[in-house]
Amino acid sequence: MRLTLAFPLSLPLLPALTALTAAASTTTTPFTLSNLYTKQPNGNPDGQTNFYTIEFTLKSTNGDSPQSGYCWASWGDNSYTSNNAYSDYVPTGEWIQCAHNASEIGDQTSEFAFQLYKPFGIGAFEVAVLQNYTETSNNTPTQLIATSIPYTITNSTGSSSALTCSIIPSENPGFQVHASGECTTPSNFTGYEIPVANTSSACTNTPSTLVSLSFPVQERTVYGDNVFVVGNITELGDWDVYHAVPLSSEGYTDINTLWSGGDVKVSAGTPVEYKYIQWSADGSLLWECGENRVGSVEYGTCGMQTVGNDPDYFRCGNH
Structure with a gap:
């Protein structure tokens, strides 16, 4: 089952790809992009009747262990006033976070992210990919970011691409902008090999042994309610609710019931038990x-770590 939402899961914009300088001591292998699926709606003149979708699997052997991620985004159709056969609203200028697998797309803790560009057509587009990974040498972990340059994928005649597209022309009488369609790669396709163009340190300084922890959680509240995190260490109140750490509702909306923050500093390597109240x-x-x-406070996190999924959900609450 494929989910279609009108917004991507996204990361804050990182420095431009060209600004990342190669780390001479790091040897990297290409990313592998496979299980690609793209979809376009039917261009109904009413507009916004369906959504564009892209999804694929990313794999990498860079870092301490092989990793994989499920990458997905969906966004609205063009306006009925648009005559473009490609997407006007493809999300650009942002890194879209990948999940670990397709069964839990709300989990934003995988190492991978991707970026799309205009123009975007389901059979011809560019994608850049990113991995934020840990590489350990001489028992010292280092957090690194590896990125590609924009990589072109197309189903055009004569190309070596495995991408094939199916368009439904009967849905495209003269008054519609474009017909609906899907593009896929076959199940036996081993994937596109996307070279790593740049690697850089994910930290502006040496990874810290004191890590600032944040605790994002979804919980629907009413005016006057507040959400806290409390746990088994002094920094989380030693299970004393009167010393629990308050979370912030700054990003809270009726649609996105997010409480976040905490920002308590804990030594790397510390095991943590906690609950939301x-x-x-x-x-x-x-x-x-x-x-x-x-959870456990990780080494090599550049001094910051999100605990749990991003976000968790308040169990037995009203999220």
């Missing part, structure tokens, strides 16, 4: 149900 406006306290959440 909610203080209501009337003074009542709600603990999330289930077992304690567990």
Whole structure:
């Protein structure tokens, strides 16, 4: 089953690809992009009746262990006033975070991200990919970012691409902009080999042994409610709810019920157990149900780490 949402899962824009300088001591292997699927809607003159979609698998052997990610984005159709057969609203200028697998696209903790460019057609487009990975040498972990330059994928006649497209011309009488269609690579296709163009340190300085932890969680609240995180270490209150760490509702909306922050500094290597709690406006306290959440403060994280999934969901809450 393929999900179609009108917005991508995205990362903040990183420095331009050309600004990343190669790390001479790092040897890299190409990214492998496979299981590619793209879709375009039917260009109905009413507009916004469906969504463009792209999804694919990324694999890499760079770093301490082989990694894979499921990359996906979807966005709205063109306006009915547009005469373009390609997408007007393809998300550009941002790195779109990949999930670990297709079953949990809300999990944004994989090492991979990708970026799209205009013009975007389902059978002809450019994509750049990124991996934020750890490489250990002499027992010292280093956080690195590897990126490609924009890589062209096309189904054009005479190309070596494995991408094939199926368009439904009966959906495209004269008053419609374009017909719906899909493009796929075959299941036995080993993938596009996308070279790594640049590698750079993910840290502006030596990876810190003191790491700032953030705890994003989804929970629907009403005015006067507040969400906290509490745990088994001093920095998280030693399970004392009166010393729990408050989270921020700065990014909270009716659609995106996100509480985030925490920003407590903990020594790398520390095991952590924690739970989210909610203080209501009337003074009542709600603990999330289930077992304690567990995690570990990682080395080589450049001094910052998001704990758990990004975000977690308040168990037995109202998210």
